Amino acid sequence: MTEPIYDVGSMWDLVDRRARATPDRRMLVDEADREVTFGGFRDRCLAVAGGLHAMGIGPGTPVSWQLPSRIETVVLSMALARLGAVQNPVIHIYRQREVAFALRQTGAAHVFVPGLWRGFDYTAMVEEIARGLDSPPQVHLAYDTLPEGDPSTLPPPPAPEAADEVRWIYYTSGTTSEPKGVRHSDRTLVTGGRGLAMAVELSEDDVGSIAFPFAHIAGPDYLVTVLALGIATVLLEAFLPEAAVEVFRRHGATMVGGSTAFYQAYLQEQRKQPGTPILPALRLMSGGGAAMPPEVFHEVGREIGVKVAHGYGMTEVPMICMGSPSDTDEQLAHTVGRPVYGAELRIVTLEEEEAATGEDGEIRVRGPMVCKGYTDPGLTADSFDAQGYFRTGDLGHIRPDGHVVITGRLKDVIIRKGENISAREIEDLLYQHPKVGDVAVVGLPDPERGERVCAVVETSAGEAPIGFEEMVAHLRAAGLMAQKIPEQLEVVEALPRNQTLNKVLKYKIREDLAKKPFVPPSV
DSSP, rough: OOOOOOOSSHHHHOOOHHHHHHHTTHHHHHHOOOOOEEEHHHHHHHHHHHHHTTTTTTTOOOEEEOOOHHHHHHHHHHHHHTTTTTTEEETTOOOOOHHHHHHHHOOOOOEESSSSTTTTEHHHHHHHHTTSSSOOOOEEEEOOOOOOGGGGGGGOOGGGGGGSSSEEEEEOOOOOOOOOOEEEEEHHHHHHHHHHHHHHOTTTTTTTEEOOOOOSSSSHHHHHHHHHHTTTEOOSSSSSSHHHHHHHHHOOOOOEEEHHHHHHHHHHHHHTTTTTTTTTTEEEEESEEEOOOOOOOOHHHTTTTOOEEEEEOOEEEEEEEEEEETHHHHHHHOOOOEEOOOOOOEEEEEEEBBBOOOOOOOEEEEESSSSSSSSHHHHHHHHHTTTOOOEEEEEEEOTTTTOOEEEEGGGGGGETTTEEEEEHHHHHHTTTTEEEEEEEEEEEEEETTEEEEEEEEEOOOOOOOOHHHHHHHHHHHHHOGGGGGEEEEESSOOOBBOOSSOOOOOHHHHHHHTTTTOOOOOO
């Protein structure tokens, strides 16, 4: 059994130590069946670092890249880490506004793009942006070829003390304001990934998967897990459920996931062939990024035959809590696990008092995985409390067993006639109805109530849409108090989602419904 590698500071140290420990073990494989071992990965990173160094890239050089989840992308990222560059991974769905903001704010000297990929010309977009910048970056194609050079020309690798320097900037997409640049160091990312690696309880014989954008904060989270544990993982450029299942089955994936929307996609594939496992080697689903209704956990168990270890993190704090396969089914279904290695949590009530065990409040976190603040110092000052805890903006509580329950967002609390209502509680109950494929509950302005509760529902495949009276009867039967039952029901073909982890965009729902007159249902 290969020992995990945890006692590292820098990303490059982890790459190098894993390559020396298990050089011939498979590390990455893609849908075209290309493979690279841990030793081969390190050697290729060094060659690419040599090529980048010859281009003038070194410690502190700001470099942006907007690339799909490919072996070349992971190599480029770790080659930049070897050089100590400040890299800005950009998710492939970002367009002119977000990319221009990131390039301008980071002062990127180089940008790596895939050229024409999935019908969009990234080179043309970045070149147009560059023409409007005072110091335009050099634009490079990096889809299937990377610059290479002589590794013997490289400067020494990053020193241990450099692990705390800001070397990564991740942008969160803005809604009504500019995107926020989140500043990370190697240590914050390595510690976050260690928390994930320790929680998921994988062995060296497991085969994981990356079906989400590697440029997402989950990318380094998962890469650290791969390197720390020495496991193989399968990369997908884009997540198309039927094709993904075929690739993962071919390569014997034992863990898949990403977010709740991914779990639901696998369930839909399984329902096409009930009784015959779509992924025979699978033993665990894992992910985060969005709330998981308890019923999803039970559906996966009944129909696919594995557990779901769901977790909780964000761009600012890559891992906060994580479920483990050894947790009970009740814990896995109803919580996001325990705080991961190194994470300290406190729950603060809306009155700014320390919450009691089991009492809801804002979740705040402190530890070595917390980001170094934002590129905007004003945002940084507002995001940490006097004790140095990061304000997550999420509501929840810590149970007596130490597991954490998320009940909503601070801005997602619906205040109806002065009473705080959790949208998450209603969503979890509505998801149990057979006609409900997915659901989002939002608060809408209301002159009488302050806010009224509105349920927005996708219909399950093969079912008729749920009616208002059906919804009310279902929630009453579940024991929901009358004041929390939605006054409005909207049935839609599809909830608006982002393209990263398919997270439901509640702000978009609110914007769309604000344009419609409210007609009270007649019951």
